Amino acid sequence: MCGIIGIISREPVAGRLIDALKRLEYRGYDSAGVATLENGRLTRRRAEGKLSNLAKLVETQPLEGTIGIGHTRWATHGVPNVTNAHPHATKRLAVVHNGIIENYRELRAELEADGARFETQTDTETVAHLVTRELDRGASPKDAVEASLKRLEGAFSLAFVFDGDEELLIGARRGSPLAVGEGEGEMFLGSDGIALSPFTDSIRYLEEGDFAVLEHGRITIYDEHGAEVTRPIKRSGGKSFYVDKGNYRHFMQKEIYEQPEVLSHTLSSFVDMTTGATRLPKGQAIDFSKVRRIALSACGTGFYAALVGRYYFERYARIPCDLDVASEFRYRESPLSDVDLALFVSQSGETADTLASLRYAKAEGLKTAAIVNVVESTIAREADLVFPTLAGPEIGVASTKAFTCQLMALAALAIRAGVDRGVISGDEETEFTRILAEAPRLANEAIRLEGAIEALARKMATRRHALFLGRGFSYPLALEGALKLKEISYIHAEGYAAGELKHGPIALIDETMPVVVVAPHDRSFEKTASNVQEVAARGGEIILFTDVKGASSGIVDGAEIIAVPEMPEILTPIVYAVPLQLLAYHTAIQMGTDVDQPRNLAKSVTVE
Template structure:
């Protein structure tokens, strides 16, 4: 997760920009930079690597200026170097950006045709040029930003600094967070309250689609339709806590809403967004072409991520996969002679059973790899290959953003494996990676269904049992949705392959049994509809999560339907996770349970 900070003050800001960026180091980054306005002119200092490199640059070439922006970048479009580091600048403005602009190629071609030239490989520089073109055509700063925002597709947070105007900052967000901090004669924009906490505890959190105009004396906030709005002033706990809940009631809810951002940054590790080519992250070298069989293993939510991973590898790379719960992997005494890669999934990298399984595979002479969220963890240190999920700290015990980042990493790895093995062509790779680039936007659209999901949760809270059904990619999601519900609401729930309904679970169906069906309009949709018919015939209460095509096609009377956008099949496990998370969350809130720390559970299980 990149970090953004912007300050408008009466005092020099460069040092404070760097101090704020230090508080955002936990988000992960590979370059950093700041820009200030000195006598009306834009000046930048940028450096590859850690913030100490930027500090050294500033010691050699100090920046004055009482208004400025700063950024820590995790590379998505373009390699991590000084040229691709933020802030990006034109003759008129400088920007910092967090997120992914999906349509940057089209916009870049359009701008190049108009004579605009680009210095970096990033999608972010396109935003700077787009606003500059509006200003070149006569628009003022705020009109230029407003017009440009309407052209952008994807998820983003942005901060703009304008040449010749020391009393203006403009910020905007869609999908990625951004907050306003209010001080005494000075104002701040930041990725979260942690960045703002050295300066103020008076914070306003922008809502999705908002953009904001900031001066020394105040601010104006506009919604996605450019209507003036107010956002409540809150007293942040950022000074007391390392990670702040922001304007969310629980850490779990905050982490659900961080998913567009963290998925984007995880994608950046596995896909070169400039070329559209998949890659092994971190400069590691591994070729899937000789891999005949993969042994997958994990615990809890990680196990369901691995189950989706099995579907990905078998579908897109045609690699046979074994899958075990980690607590069974060592004891099953399965022959491992034809296993070429043992892949383990863990949020913490310390899960006892999964770590023991990794060591078991390593002792058997198998190459090991981990999909892990903590790069300093034991598993990351002991594995041969490390595939990072850049979810950032996850405080809620029930995994949300770590899970979807695991799915994102596994999807991208499957694409890489398919390319290595020749099951995916060059054009096929571009099609899949461009589809993956849509994830932040689509996850953000799923979040916009929260009000509808809350209504479903109010009904779910009246029951003590629930069934979740799905086929294909949706089968693991059905199990994960059931796990989330029982973890935090304490409602007994089970997830089944929909085709297994008539092999036992159908005996439970009556008018008191809610049945959540996960069914995008895919190859098995009609078969899932048949299973829904079986539930409907017995009076079951159906909650259907589908897409626009599925909503048009299904004809189950009395089903409550939540409609998501149509999307490529590779994306559905990731996007459809979001309404299942929100359903569990709001059900738990309705029931008054401890959402972030449910009874009897620990975040990381470090004992067998």
């Protein structure tokens, strides 16, 4: 989760840009930079590594500009170095960017054909040249940005300053958060309220597709259609550091909405987006061609992520996998002679049962690896290999963004394993990584279904029980969807493999039993459709999460259908998790429960 900050002032801004970036360090980064206008001319300072390196550089090479932008970068496209660090610039502008521009290769080729000369490996530089071309054609900065946004595919937030104009700052968002704030004679722009809270307690959060034009004394916000709109002012909690909810009702909702951004950063740890090649995070090395068997273990939502991981490793890398709930792993005393890797999944990295299982595996002489969200945690410290998920702080007890980032990490690891084992060719690897890069955009499109899902939740809140069904990759999603619903709404819910319906659960079906079916139009769709018909024949209330093709198949009359975009099968667990989270969230709101801190539950279970 890179950090963005922008300031228009009458005083030099470089020091405050760096101070604001320090408040965004929790988001993770590997380089940083600022750009200001001095006497109308763009000037940049960039540094690899920690913000202290940038601060020292600015001390020795001061910037006096009164307008500027700053950025902490977590590398996606291009290695982490000064050349690839933000802000990126042309003769006309400088830009900072969070997210992934999916179609940057096509745009870059088009711009190079028009004479643009690129200096970096990043997707961000494509945006700089795209807007510059519009400016060179005579467009105003506002019109140039608006026209360019229509060409971009992906999930992103952007901030621009323009050479020769010390009165103008433009920001835009699609899938990645961005806020604007107003002070006394000053205007501010940032990734979230944390960055802006030292400067102002008057903050507006841009909504999906918005772009904002900031000038001295004025902020004008436009929606995705170019119409001027008003966004409500939110009062922040003051000048101290805190992780705030922004304009969201609960942390859980905020964390659902952060998924497009954090998915892109997790992916960047495992994929060089410039070449399309998979890679392991720095300092973590394993040759999967020597792995005969993997033992997977986790608790709760992490266990369901590991279940998806088993599907990934077995299908795409052809590595057999064992899977255990961590609280059972060490007590089962399974023979581990042919297990070459024990892989543990945990959000906190402190889960007692998972930690005990890791220690048991180490005692048995196994190589251990951990997928964790907290790299300073005990599990991360004790594992031989650490694969961070980069989801950022997750405050809501019910896991959302940590889960989908775990899935992204597992998918990328499985592709890496397939390459090591010769199961996946170089061309296939490139295609898989291109597909994985679509996840942030598709997750964002799933979030935009929130209104329809909220309407379904009003009905769900009147029920006391629910069944969730799925096949293949959708089976773990059925389990996770049921868990989310019961965790925060306290409605009893159970997830089943759809093929198990006739082996018991069908006895529960009547007109009072909602049945949530996760069924993308994949290789299992027709079989799942038969199960849906069995539910319908018994008067069950059906809620179907499928894609456009599945929705048009006429699977059953009277079903409530949420149609997400079509996508390759490897992405379905990641993307379909989002509407299931929203269903649980809005049902809980209707029930009046404490969404962020549900009864009897803790974020990190540190006792057995």
